[in-house]
Amino acid sequence: MADALDHYITWRLYRTELDIELDFADAQLDEPSLTANAPRLEAALDALHRIEGGAVANVDEGRMVGHYWLRDPERAPDPAITRAIHDSWRQIEAFAAGVRDGQILAEDGKPFTGAILVGIGGSALGPQLLEAALTARDSGPGFSLRVLDNTDPAGIADLLAETGTLAQTLILVVSKSGSTVETRNGMLELRAACVRQALEFPKRAIAITLEGSALDQLAQREGWLARFPMWDWVGGRTSVLSPVGLLPAALLGHDWRALLRGAAAMDQWGRVRPARRNPAALLAWLWHQQGSGHGLRDMVILPYKDRLSLLSRYLQQLVMESLGKRLDRQGREVWQGLAVYGNKGSTDQHAYVQQLRDGLHNFFAVFVRVLRDLDGQVTGPGMVEVEPQVSSGDCLDGFYQGTRAALAERGRASATIVLRQVDAAAVGALIALFERAVGIYAELIDVNAYHQPGVEAGKQAAKGVLTLQAAVLAALTAGPGGKTARELAEALGADPVAVWQVLRHLATNGRVSVDSLVDPAAAQFARAP
Ligand SMILES: O=P(O)(O)OC[C@H]1O[C@H](O)[C@H](O)[C@@H](O)[C@@H]1O
Numbered sequence: 001m002a003d004a005l006d007h008y009i010t011w012r013l014y015r016t017e018l019d020i021e022l023d024f025a026d027a028q029l030d031e032p033s034l035t036a037n038a039p040r041l042e043a044a045l046d047a048l049h050r051i052e053g054g055a056v057a058n059v060d061e062g063r064m065v066g067h068y069w070l071r072d073p074e075r076a077p078d079p080a081i082t083r084a085i086h087d088s089w090r091q092i093e094a095f096a097a098g099v100r101d102g103q104i105l106a107e108d109g110k111p112f113t114g115a116i117l118v119g120i121g122g123s124a125l126g127p128q129l130l131e132a133a134l135t136a137r138d139s140g141p142g143f144s145l146r147v148l149d150n151t152d153p154a155g156i157a158d159l160l161a162e163t164g165t166l167a168q169t170l171i172l173v174v175s176k177s178g179s180t181v182e183t184r185n186g187m188l189e190l191r192a193a194c195v196r197q198a199l200e201f202p203k204r205a206i207a208i209t210l211e212g213s214a215l216d217q218l219a220q221r222e223g224w225l226a227r228f229p230m231w232d233w234v235g236g237r238t239s240v241l242s243p244v245g246l247l248p249a250a251l252l253g254h255d256w257r258a259l260l261r262g263a264a265a266m267d268q269w270g271r272v273r274p275a276r277r278n279p280a281a282l283l284a285w286l287w288h289q290q291g292s293g294h295g296l297r298d299m300v301i302l303p304y305k306d307r308l309s310l311l312s313r314y315l316q317q318l319v320m321e322s323l324g325k326r327l328d329r330q331g332r333e334v335w336q337g338l339a340v341y342g343n344k345g346s347t348d349q350h351a352y353v354q355q356l357r358d359g360l361h362n363f364f365a366v367f368v369r370v371l372r373d374l375d376g377q378v379t380g381p382g383m384v385e386v387e388p389q390v391s392s393g394d395c396l397d398g399f400y401q402g403t404r405a406a407l408a409e410r411g412r413a414s415a416t417i418v419l420r421q422v423d424a425a426a427v428g429a430l431i432a433l434f435e436r437a438v439g440i441y442a443e444l445i446d447v448n449a450y451h452q453p454g455v456e457a458g459k460q461a462a463k464g465v466l467t468l469q470a471a472v473l474a475a476l477t478a479g480p481g482g483k484t485a486r487e488l489a490e491a492l493g494a495d496p497v498a499v500w501q502v503l504r505h506l507a508t509n510g511r512v513s514v515d516s517l518v519d520p521a522a523a524q525f526a527r528a529p
Helices: 004-010 031-036 038-052 067-071 079-100 125-138 153-163 181-196 214-222 243-251 256-269 279-290 311-323 353-358 392-409 424-445 455-475 485-492 496-508
Strands: 012-015 020-023 114-118 144-148 169-174 205-210 226-230 298-303 363-370 414-419 512-514 525-527
Touching (some): 012 279, 031 038, 038 067, 038 279, 067 256, 079 243, 114 243, 125 144, 125 243, 125 311, 205 243, 243 256, 256 424, 311 424, 353 392, 363 392, 455 496
Parallel strands (some): 205 226, 363 414
Antiparallel strands (some): 020 414, 512 525
């Protein structure tokens, strides 16, 4: 009779060189369905193999999908790509060393002590994840990274207030396309702050972007301090191991080569056949089985380690932007996706775990367990005993094991990724594991994981709002009296609700005059005096 230990060993994948385990013992996977679906999984792995060999997997945009080459440049199908990656590494190494050793100085001759990264989506989430996961561990004192990832004036003001003088601050403007509005705005706001502080923006500005993009051209024209490449074969949400994530990591003093090594080692593991022995394939199969191939259950990401609390935010983009698709690759309407949320344990146990155990059964959990309580040291001697013979770390691990068991008891599935510690190699491996699982799952459900047609609709509509705002401002007359939103909308042939929405925002910010904003039909707007 197989006992619980046999069951665990049967559903455990372990890789010695990574010291990472994937524990599927509570994942409710079963051998018969895995055997029956082995051909599909093997075909998905074949497809990934072709992608790694340079297939144009992003058919709509006619692009190769090369994030796997970022950690193993020799795999790239074109020697020019291999060279470009190696060149970028050399450039990152030299620049970060120059900043950290004080050869690259600010205009006042003093060292740079921090950076503000301006970017959004894939151009911010990866660097944020790395900073949160690795900073305390690797960097030592002396360099800080702040991120400006929105066009919210209050957020920008807060960041500027926190930073104070920008004299010792590098400004990293990160945008693959080089034309993202939020990032442009953040850059313009920081440029204005430099002018206010009598500092030269180009002397501290660095661009990470596609060669020839609008941002790249601007950086060239103005002679920015440095320019680093992005490539069209790397998607924003898989760009963390390109200069997008590596340069900030290097500036922070992280072991970015270990990050690459960890990812490359996970890629190796992720190429293992048969699929039953392959961690990424089993993870993708878990998603498929739990959500019936239609994302019917959400993935709750629960790392029991504060430093990984941004993992779920990072994975939200990677998974949901890749898999959330209306059409499959045959053009059929499929409305696919896989919702991701989570923060960290045991914190979330005091928030929504109640529903996970007792409520709606529309999820499965992926735990991340970190065996070592404190990095690089054993805590035994001198540990604080919160109870006799019990440390805080014992409690944290107990909460993980307890929550997992409590969910299993109610028939809720989970998988656990077990790391020895949160170091650069482990973080690289985690990133690669999920990237590969996304690639495999996309093959299983037949969607293009590498485009994002859905994000355009909101951007276009926002442009329309600003066009309407310009028309409304032009149509307003100077007071007294004024016009209602309805009158203005009629004059402009526009939607009166849209006109009201624009006006109430402008009025609240003192850009137009209004008698009162209480009644949308009666409010009288006039040009601000
Ligand atoms: O790096 P950027 O070109 O500025 O793009 C930033 C982000 O915005 C877009 O809307 C995409 O949906 C994301 O995939 C991308 O990461």
